[in-house]
Amino acid sequence: MNEYNIQKSRWHQEAVANPPQPEDFTSRLSFALASSVSADHSQRKAEIGSGGCQVAIKYVSKDLIDEQLEVEGQSLMPIEVALMICVNSDPACPNILPLIEWFETPTQYIMILERPDPCQDLNKFCYEQGNLDENQAKRVVVQLISALKHCESKGVLHRDVKPQNTLIHKDRLDIKLLYFGCGDLLKDSDYKMFAGTLDYFPPEWYRFRRYRAGPATVCSVGVTLYNILCGTLPFKTRNDIIRGRLRFTRDLSMEAHFLFRPLLGFKSNTNLLKR
Numbered sequence: 001m002n003e004y005n006i007q008k009s010r011w012h013q014e015a016v017a018n019p020p021q022p023e024d025f026t027s028r029l030s031f032a033l034a035s036s037v038s039a040d041h042s043q044r045k046a047e048i049g050s051g052g053c054q055v056a057i058k059y060v061s062k063d064l065i066d067e068q069l070e071v072e073g074q075s076l077m078p079i080e081v082a083l084m085i086c087v088n089s090d091p092a093c094p095n096i097l098p099l100i101e102w103f104e105t106p107t108q109y110i111m112i113l114e115r116p117d118p119c120q121d122l123n124k125f126c127y128e129q130g131n132l133d134e135n136q137a138k139r140v141v142v143q144l145i146s147a148l149k150h151c152e153s154k155g156v157l158h159r160d161v162k163p164q165n166t167l168i169h170k171d172r173l174d175i176k177l178l179y180f181g182c183g184d185l186l187k188d189s190d191y192k193m194f195a196g197t198l199d200y201f202p203p204e205w206y207r208f209r210r211y212r213a214g215p216a217t218v219c220s221v222g223v224t225l226y227n228i229l230c231g232t233l234p235f236k237t238r239n240d241i242i243r244g245r246l247r248f249t250r251d252l253s254m255e256a257h258f259l260f261r262p263l264l265g266f267k268s269n270t271n272l273l274k275r
Helices: 003-008 022-037 079-087 122-129 134-153 203-208 213-230 238-243 254-264 269-273
Strands: 010-016 053-061 068-070 076-078 099-104 108-114 119-121 166-169 175-177
Touching: 068 079, 076 079, 079 099, 079 108, 119 122, 122 166, 122 213, 134 166, 134 175, 134 213, 203 213, 203 238, 213 254
Parallel strands: none
Antiparallel strands: 010 053, 053 108, 068 076, 099 108, 119 166, 166 175
16 A cells, blocks of 8 residues: 555544444444545534444545455455454553444455544644654653554554654643554565665665564654654655764753664665665
């Protein structure tokens, strides 16, 4: 799935005033979604049962699905759904957005996901509130690493770690990792297919058109950390990425400088591939 496909996936927030009981969740929510699915993806509200919760409803055209996976005990399903089922299996991780349910129509897949409130994506949060300070960034990255280690324990590679794919609670700074549409099953060998966002990809992709799961994930976390601290990407060109030409646009502590060197400041391609 390429960047165009990522942009074509559409998110829509729905305020669900009353969650149904587990036994009638599918039938009631399917009924509530019937008009929404055919209404050009407009935002709507649905009232179901009693109580209250908020969810996000994501519609993905089947024309954009390049790959499917089979989850044990279930049939083939889109890779994003399959990977989210994997990472949401017990024990769950509080730093990964839960998939509540998913549906299939003749033309679309529909995913019902938890929507924490008040929250927004990390990129927009930093744009509106200003760059994070080092203590705030540390809190965010520690949670992000926890989410990624959980993914690893479930055999899942996220492969598109970036602020836009991270929800942050506006008050508590709790984060949840979302969007597994560029992910894959974890393996020890090289990946040779691109999926994700080029600015967050490791240098070995540009040099050798291959990468390993661990080093690629470390690099994307490093770019994310730089972004939320400095408000921009660490590298301007492909050559800068390859050569590790790192420049800082704000004053940071010596500890922060030392942290970025193993994340983004590579001395040689040999060392890079051994990360």
